[in-house]
Amino acid sequence: LGKCLLSPIVLAAYAYNRSLSELGPGGRSQDEPGVLCQLFAFLMAFFGLAPTLLLLAMALECWLSLGHPYFYRQHLTRRLGATLGLVAAGLCALFCALPLLGFGVPMQYCPGTWCFMRMAGGGPRELGFPVLYASLMGLLVLAIGACNVSSMRHLYGMARRQPRRGTPPAATTATAAPHMEELDHLVLLGLMTVLFTICSLPLIIRAYMGAFAADFNENADLSALRFLSVNSIVDPWVFIIFRTSVFRTFVRRVCRRLS
Secondary structure, eight states, X not given: OHHHHHHHHHHHHHHHTOOHHHHSOOOXXXXXXXXXXHHHHHHHHHHHHHHHHHHHHHHHHHHXXXXXXXXXXXXXXXXXXXXXXXXXXXHHHHHHTGXXXXXXXXXXXXXXXXXXXXXXXXXXXXXXXXXXXXXXXXHHHHHHHHHHHHHHHHHHHHHHOOOOTTOOHHHHHHHHHHHHHHHHHHHHHHHHHHHHHHHHHHHHHHHHHHHHSOOOOHHHHHHHHHHHHHHHHHHHHHHHHHTSHHHHHHHHHHHHHHO
């Protein structure tokens, strides 16, 4: 949804060779970016935070289902999941709308096809929102990492519960498939956790550097935004490629060689 809403705006800016502020109606003052730029900044912030909350919900579900299956079976339902998803999306929208109400300032980044919150060069009103945003993202990254590491630990323990030498062939064949399935989930979860962390950290670091170290570097800020956008592009491809039989067979052979 984020790509479908943001990409046409960027393509229109390139097609007309104009910046986002020039494409849309002007702001309330001369120094304020245009309405289209403010909308783009809101969508960037929302679709950076909302999927992170969604990933946290998925990581919590995975951790509970593996580590606390009885609690998971009794208390977690589809209705609860749908309700929490809507509530999380609403809270994200309210939080990301704060710059539109004056707490935080949208800013257009070079070459004029990106808009996000100003992350350096301003007072508490301008820099308070990016610090809060980065802090929330950092907490979510830590929580997702902790849940996924715990889930991987459970998967590793399940994968190690395999027959020792001397076990009858029939039992070994019956447990081979579950063992390899747990190994597949373990590797996939590890890859996605590393990619998510690498893509999220630059924005968090730049927000803190801009607020507390007064490091105004527009190119570095733009690189951090690109990293954040890359995550939502790469993660689905990692999942799709990893689910193919050829790639999974390759990973299994590598793991067997290593063990």
